[in-house]
Amino acid sequence: MTRYQKTVTAAFSGVAVLFAPALAVATLVTAPVPAQGEQQDHGTKPWVVNIETLTTRNRNFRTTWWTGNQLQMAVMSLQPGEDIGLEVHQKGDQFIRVEEGKARAQMGTSKTNLSYDKTVGDDWAMFIPEGYWHNITNAGKTELKVYVLYAPPEHPAGTIHPTKASE
Secondary structure (H helix, E strand, O other), X not given: OOOOOEEEEOOOOOEEEEEEOOOOEEEXXXXXXXXOOOOOOOOOOOOOOXXXXXXXXXXXXXXXEEEOOOOEEEEEEEOOOXXXXXXXXXXXXXXXXXXXXXXXXXXXXXXXXXXXXXXXXXXXXXEEOOOOEEEEXXXXXXXXXXXXXXXXXXXXXXXXXXXXXXX
C-alpha cells in the first residue's frame, strides 16, 4: 500500500471505504462475496472483494472474476490428484496463491525439463515467468483452492469451467 492510499474496512456487510489523502477523495464500494452460481466478470470496472472467501467458496475448476486490458483474476478448485495441465504462456507472467490445500508446483524452461519442483501449502505464492512450462497439481487429500493473476489475460472474460474436462 502506498503512503497516498489507505484502505479502511468497515465491520459490516462487506463494505469498504477507500480514501486517497493526496486527492482528498473518498469512494464507497460495496462488494459482498457472490453466492455460487452468481458468477459475473467485473472486469474494466473498479471492484473490491474478499479474495480469500471468494477463492475458498469456489467449486468450479476455473472461474474468471475480473478481466481487464492487462490483468485477469480467476479462482480455481482442484480435486485431490487433479492438475491444471502442463502449459506455457508465451506472452505474460502468472501469479498463483494457495488459499487452502497442498500444491505441487513444477516449472522449467522446456516441456521435458521441469527442473523446479516444490510442494507448498496454505498462504504460499507461485510466480511463473513468461515462457516457462509449468503444472500445478493438488498434492493433498482435500480440494486445492487457489487464485490466479494472469498478465495479460489468458481466458475470455466471464470464463467458467465447472470441471477440467469442460475447459
